[in-house]
Amino acid sequence: MSPATGQPMVDVLGLRKSFGRTEVLRGVDLQVHAGEVMCVVGPSGSGKSTLLRTINWLEAPDAGLVTVGGEIIGYELRRGRLRERRDQEVARQRSRIGMVFQHFNLFANRTALQNVTLGPVRARRVSPVQAEQEARDLLVQVGLGHRLHAYPGSLSGGEQQRVGIARALAMKPDLILFDEPTSALDPERVGEVLDVMRSLAGGGMTMLVVTHELGFAREVADTLVFFDEGKVVEQGPCRDVIARPAHPRTREFLARVL
Amino acid sequence: MLDVRRVASAFARQQPPGSQAAPPHSELAKLASRPPDVQRRHHPGRWVATAGVLGFLAWLAKTLAANQLIGWHAVGRFMFSPAILHGLLGTLELTGVSMVLAIVLGFILAALGASPNPVLSWFVRGYVWVFRGVPLIVQILAWYNLALVFPVLAIGVPFSSWHVQGSTNAVITPFLASILALGLHEAAYMTEIVRAGLVAVPAGQAEAALSVGLTRRQALRAVVLPQTLRVIVPPTGNQLVGLLKASALVSVIGGVELLTTAQRIYSVNFEVMALLIVASVWYLLVISVLTVGQHFLERRLNRDKIGGDRAAADTPDAGAASQEPQL
Numbered sequence: 001m002s003p004a005t006g007q008p009m010v011d012v013l014g015l016r017k018s019f020g021r022t023e024v025l026r027g028v029d030l031q032v033h034a035g036e037v038m039c040v041v042g043p044s045g046s047g048k049s050t051l052l053r054t055i056n057w058l059e060a061p062d063a064g065l066v067t068v069g070g071e072i073i074g075y076e077l078r079r080g081r082l083r084e085r086r087d088q089e090v091a092r093q094r095s096r097i098g099m100v101f102q103h104f105n106l107f108a109n110r111t112a113l114q115n116v117t118l119g120p121v122r123a124r125r126v127s128p129v130q131a132e133q134e135a136r137d138l139l140v141q142v143g144l145g146h147r148l149h150a151y152p153g154s155l156s157g158g159e160q161q162r163v164g165i166a167r168a169l170a171m172k173p174d175l176i177l178f179d180e181p182t183s184a185l186d187p188e189r190v191g192e193v194l195d196v197m198r199s200l201a202g203g204g205m206t207m208l209v210v211t212h213e214l215g216f217a218r219e220v221a222d223t224l225v226f227f228d229e230g231k232v233v234e235q236g237p238c239r240d241v242i243a244r245p246a247h248p249r250t251r252e253f254l255a256r257v258l
Numbered sequence: 259m260l261d262v263r264r265v266a267s268a269f270a271r272q273q274p275p276g277s278q279a280a281p282p283h284s285e286l287a288k289l290a291s292r293p294p295d296v297q298r299r300h301h302p303g304r305w306v307a308t309a310g311v312l313g314f315l316a317w318l319a320k321t322l323a324a325n326q327l328i329g330w331h332a333v334g335r336f337m338f339s340p341a342i343l344h345g346l347l348g349t350l351e352l353t354g355v356s357m358v359l360a361i362v363l364g365f366i367l368a369a370l371g372a373s374p375n376p377v378l379s380w381f382v383r384g385y386v387w388v389f390r391g392v393p394l395i396v397q398i399l400a401w402y403n404l405a406l407v408f409p410v411l412a413i414g415v416p417f418s419s420w421h422v423q424g425s426t427n428a429v430i431t432p433f434l435a436s437i438l439a440l441g442l443h444e445a446a447y448m449t450e451i452v453r454a455g456l457v458a459v460p461a462g463q464a465e466a467a468l469s470v471g472l473t474r475r476q477a478l479r480a481v482v483l484p485q486t487l488r489v490i491v492p493p494t495g496n497q498l499v500g501l502l503k504a505s506a507l508v509s510v511i512g513g514v515e516l517l518t519t520a521q522r523i524y525s526v527n528f529e530v531m532a533l534l535i536v537a538s539v540w541y542l543l544v545i546s547v548l549t550v551g552q553h554f555l556e557r558r559l560n561r562d563k564i565g566g567d568r569a570a571a572d573t574p575d576a577g578a579a580s581q582e583p584q585l
Contacts, residue, residue, distance in 0.1 A: 058465050087473045095471025105462035109484050118480060119470025171470055 007070060009034045009175055009206050010055065015064035017050055024050045025061065026230035032175065032223075037207045039217035039238065042227035043253065048210040049102070051227070052177045055208070056097040057090055068097055069174050095123045098168030098176035102183050104160040106152035112139060112163045113148045116170045124171065131170070138166040142196050158189030165196055175206035182213060214257055218242055226250040332532035336523065337539065345519025346540050352436055352515055353502045359441035360501075361494070364448025371453060382449065389446035395507050397443055401435040402511040436508040436515075444501055451493045455486030488559045495552035499545050506537075516540055 008031035015028040024047040032038050040048050053059045055066050057074045065082075066073045073093055075082040085093070107115050116135035120126040126134070139148055142162040152160055161181055168176050178197065182190040194216050201207060201220045211217060217224055217238060224238040226247070234247045242258075245251045280286065322328065336342050371382035389397070405426035414421025430438075459482050467477035506517040520533040 056469060058468065087475070091468070091471050091473040091476075094468060097469075099466075099469035101462060101466065101469075103462060105460075105466035107463060107466065107481050109481070109488075118467070119472065122476050122480060123471030167466075167470060 008032060009036070009069060010208065011065075011067045012051070012055065013065045013067075015051070015054060015061050015066065017047075017054060017059060017061045024230055025054065025064075028064070028230070028232060030225065030232060030235075032206060032208055034174075034206055035204045036223060037201045037205075037209065037221045038223040038225060039221040040208065040210045040225045040227050041212065041214065041217065041253070041257075042233075046228045047230040048227050049179050052099070052179050052208065052210055055177060056094050056099055058099075068093065091123060095119065095171050096174045098171055098173035100161070100164050100168055100176060100178045100181045102180040104152070104157070104164045104184070106155075106160050106163055106167070108152055111149045111151055112144060112155065112166075115152070115163055116167045119167065119171050135166070135170055138169050139163070142166050143192070156189060157185045158192045161185065161193045162196055165193070165200075169200075175208065176200070178207060178209040178211065180210050180212065182211070212257070214242070214254075226253065228253070327531075328535070329529045329532040332527070332529040333535050336529075336533060336536050339523075341519055341523060342516070342536060342540070345514065345516040346544075348514035348519070349502070349505050349516040349540075350544070352433070352440065352505045352508065352513065353498070355437050356440035356444055356505070357498055357501055359437065360444035360448045360497075363441070363445035364452045367445065367449040368452035368456060371449065372456060386446045386449055389442050390450075394439065394443050394504055395510060398436065398439040398508055398511055401430065401438045402432065404430050404435070432508070432511050432513040435511060436505070436513045440501060440505060440508070443504075444497060447497055448494070451490055451497070452486065454493075455489040456482065458489045459485045488556075491552070491556055491559060495548065495555075498548060502544060502548070503541065506541075 010030070010032040012028055012030040015025050016023070017025040026047075028047075028051055030051075040051070042048055050059060054061050055068070055073065060074060065075070071093060072082070074085055074090060076085055076089070077083075106112075107118065110118065113132065113135050116138060117128065117131040120131040120134065121128055124131075136145070136148060139145055142165060144159060144162055144166070147155060147159060150159075152163070155163065164181075165176075181197065182193050185193065190213070194213065197207070197209070197216070198220055209217075209221070221238040223235060224241040225235040226233045226241065226245070226249070228249055234241060234245065234250045236246075241250065242254065245254055281289075323330070367382050367385060370378045373379055408426055410423055411426050411429050412421045412423035414423075463481050463485065464474075464477045467481040468474070472480065505515055508515060509518040509521060512518055516537050520537040524530045524533040
């Protein structure tokens with residue numbers, strides 16, 4: 001949890017990232033507060049996923065900083081200079097940031113239960129017995145109590161994504177990043193994943209959600225961010241942005257998707 | 259003038275030769291409801307080919323058995339002779355030690371090759387280029403004759419005078435030369451196999467492991483490597499069979515192995531073919547055992563693919579849990 005009230009849980013400052021000659025993030029500034037649900041929408045290829053991946057250091061930015069819970073991610077300050085953190089330090093930082101992937105990325109060689117227990121056992125040093133008990137509870141909560149020993153290959157997309165969410169929750173994270181969690185699902189499976197996310201939001205989890213589900217955003221999100229060409233174009237309370245978009249690009253985008 | 263429509267309809271009415279209109283629906287329903295009673299087609303070609311193959315095999319067996327020059331009594335006599343069994347043990351030792359060396363080196367080199375540091379990856383490419391490119395028999399001879407260019411081998415602490423040394427001829431025995439040649443040659447192939455295995459695991463697997471707080475090393479060990487094994491094991495099995503056969507090449511430097519032993523024996527008693535048959539039977543036997551072992555190993559590694567669901571392990575209380583999310 002963020003140490004001081006008022007200080008944002010996630011603070012993104014001037015984030016820049018290029019892949020080759022393509023500049024994907026062009027100076028992103030963003031704050032997410034504890035308990036806030038923020039949805040990021042915008043056209044494909046606008047850098048939304050890269051933003052999430054930079055926050056938990058799956059990508060290192062070219063410039064700019066990210067802090068989570070008051071700690072600079074990936075760097076430490078030594079005598080006024082930034083210094084790259086060691087692998088174990090980055091791992092510790094990541095263990096407080098859950099991530100749910102578009103393509104689930106469940107460990108293919110592990111059962112649903114083993115997918116959920118791996119992080120707690122290896123990274124949080126929870127005893128295997130306790131980790132398994134917690135994992136069972138979480139899988140029951142996401143409605144998969146009957147699929148504990150199924151391998152990912154025999155689960156439907158919606159089931160896999162619910163295991164993915166349970167896997168992130170098992171780390172007891174301060175916040176969870178969702179990278180288009182329903183984009184790879186059959187339309188009829190989207191609801192079961194959104195249901196789980198909705199109840200998480202209701203439980204006060206801090207969530208940063210890249211999504212195309214504007215309906216979900218309107219219903220659950222506190223803040224809506226419109227992202228385009230590597231930048232935050234507009235952000236504000238969700239209802240306001242949808243009802244009265246200030247920027248012409250936002251208006252254009254919303255008109256097309258709504 | 260050609261009336262296109264009339265020609266077309268004429269073609270349409272024309273039926274291919276031998277065609278027969280199906281009986282009316284009621285008849286068909288009767289046929290379909292009865293148990294199948296179908297006159298199967300005959301395949302005379304297959305019968306002819308089968309008879310041909312059986313005839314050939316019978317002729318071959320008779321010719322071989324009747325051939326007094328092969329010396330079948332010698333085959334029986336030497337199959338379990340102590341010398342041959344000792345040679346077989348040598349072959350197994352040589353293959354086993356070289357394969358372990360190759361697998362260990364292969365993993366290390368593949369890991370180095372994946373490094374973003376260009377010096378490391380180019381070093382690995384160079385290694386594979388040399389040790390895969392030079393014929394194995396050349397490498398065997400080169401290691402065996404190392405003393406010609408490096409008469410003395412020494413191990414010491416760099417930049418100090420402390421060292422241990424020995425005559426190369428004493429250090430590089432035929433056995434060690436064989437191990438080095440077979441192991442380093444095989445390691446070049448194993449490097450490529452392990453690399454392919456690492457590439458085959460989607461990047462998302464490691465990313466997911468990192469996202470739950472594992473270090474890169476933990477992610478590699480707990481998530482990536484177990485999945486590479488599935489890709490690595492089948493070609494490694496082939497390599498092991500190939501290595502077992504390739505170990506016969508060290509007979510050129512007179513190591514203790516099956517073919518060398520067979521050669522030593524037939525150089526005295528001239529039962530050349532008999533001893534080659536003895537050696538071949540043992541090679542085939544060992545390879546059969548390896549193949550069966552590989553089959554079971556692969557089945558174990560793929561259990562999440564075939565089994566899918568370890569449903570039997572599910573506890574009843576879990577089974578009773580609702581299917582709907584209830585967070």
